[in-house]
Amino acid sequence: MSSVIIVGGTAGIGLELAKHYAVRGRSVVVSGRDRERAEQAAAEVDKIAVADAGGNAPQARGIALDLSRPQDIAAALSDVGPVDRLVLTAIERDLNSIAGYDVERAVRLTTLKLVGYHAVVNALLPQLSPDSSVLFFGGVAKDRPYAGSTTVSTINAGVVGMVRTLSVEIAPIRVNSIHPGIVGDSPFWLAKPAALEDARRRTLTDRSPTTADVVDASVFLLENRAVNGVDLHVDGGRREL
Template sequence: MKMNAMLRKDAHLLVIGGARGLGFELARAAAGQGARVTVTGRDAHAAEARAAELGPRARGLACDLSDDAALRRLFTGIDVVDHLVITAIERDKNTVADFRADAAARMMLIKTVGYANAVAHALPKLDPDGSVVLFSGLSMWRPSPGSTTMSMANSAVIGLVNSLAVELAPVRVNAITPGSVAGTEAIDNADPVMAEFFETQRQRTPAKRLPAPGDIVAAVLFLLTCPGVTGENLVVDAGAHLL
């Protein structure tokens, strides 16, 4: 019998970056379990529209991780956060040979300082029995074409998790590191160079399959609900890193 980790029905899950992609799939699963869910996006109307798809116990709010004032506004309207997940990302295709410092700086701001600042603003609202999950990425170990900045940022997320797990205890803090995920926008709309990269990743996996969005959701729910896990980085790449 397949069993998924379950959130409390009265728990409040906040997914920053949850108006699209894997964040939205997580929010959908949590709402299906009866949890209260808040999803954010940079555009308030878009976030509200996505939240409406999740039912009456969900809401959508605006949030830009590069804007401290926006983070303050977000948490002013929130009572308690049982679980915080940050999936938000600024995609930046950058190389050292053709380095665009302005684009790199914005991306790093969002996924390093922005992640830390979001947790700082959430801290007064975090339940002591709650948890935080930050999204990293496999590019810190296996760079993809143009992933220079992303590789740096994903590595930084792991360092941040190590620090927060100690500093925020008893709140638990973990990271998840997805590999290439089948059925996502990045793969479905990949250019030929990236499509070849993703196929290589698939071939690297022992079972010759990439993880699906549902695999990532199940892994995040495990991290959110397992009281014995903190300071960990859970790699969900179907074993691609082994070969």
């Protein structure tokens, strides 16, 4: 059976995507830097899927995968088998300005996303079928930089370039990216109510996107066979005031 692989599936949107596919009877693999945490996330996915499917859901797996060590990625993914859907959502939050540039942190984050994402696709390419699809997570910081987003804005812009090249290079496998805005029900932003309210006020929908909104948009990009080479913003139609 082909698997849905969620790289960075131990929490947040990645974990909710894993649950979405598991309750629909799909075999799911979630990865995290720490094996124990990945296995705990897989157990949580199993619990949801079994309850929803009456005990007939395939068992989820948790594996250790560190995108900041791209030389080890192929070995970590060597036994996952055929892959139907591949989602790369793993990222680290970072504040880095050009005035106080931290080279070590910049190299780590750039390696994690721009090299690590590519290395995952390279390692799994033999396991992908012509009907498979790949989804990269970026972010709207590529268009709306903020103080300290020097590295984050740059690598999220790089995700657009990855989609452009890979959608051609590995066709007919589809490659898309999603760029969420401030996700209103995430613990990170719930702890910053002033910033969350300001973001909501700037949307045309008068609401910030939720985790469920981003999951729904991700599934659309992964499953719609006519969608390829697309960079989708999910931000409530934000406008500057």
